[in-house]
Amino acid sequence: MKHLSIFALLALLLLSSCATRGQTGAAGGAAAGALIGQAIGHNTGATLIGAAVGGMLGYIVGNEMDKYDREQLNHAYERGMSNQRSSWVNPDSGNQYAVTPQPAYQDASSSQVCRRAEIEAIIDGKRQKTYSTACRDQYGTWQLR
Template structure:
């Protein structure tokens, strides 16, 4: 019973990724959880098998979905690191076909950290979305988008 509780919590965590919007990680978690539930039921023929399949499938699906986002994240990090201020650069994700244009602004210091704003245009499934983000370097020198 202890394992069922842990698996139920893991399932909820995996599926909660879908609650923030249609990220590829969240979609992957949902699809993985569904496939895992079916496989778990087919293999175990009981509720425990279904829960285990849901948890494992959801976690694997989330990891695969986030891996697809890595390319875009690397491109965005490159823009924060080396992008010329007020000059737009673009790329197309070769796996998804999604298009991005980023215009970084001048770097500045805030709370002893280097930060940089950027305007990001994305074209995903025919819809354009524009957001302005701020990223600051963490203690390891990596760019982190601020919420």
């Protein structure tokens, strides 16, 4: 596990120096997803699944979501009713998003208030679906994990 953590951190640093926002987001998401998958499942399959899901979410957030989309996503985490879908179309890109937040909970390890959400996106005509978790930081802003 320690070697995987070091490898993931080095890969993220190397990729961030010469990559686009989408590639950096995908690499960071994949690294974080792999670490979470390994921590939860303690096997290669869980690590690979975590990397795939994290990579997809990281790419969506890093490349496709602009400031407007991130504000809408933050609004869904902040004010969205649990299990109620919130959707929007980006006026500049035409990308479509729908977010269904789950009830807030207090994370046992960090004591932060967190929410899990299903995110559906239609980007360049391709439907994508993933799940994310966001937690409030010390300033009250929702940060994706």
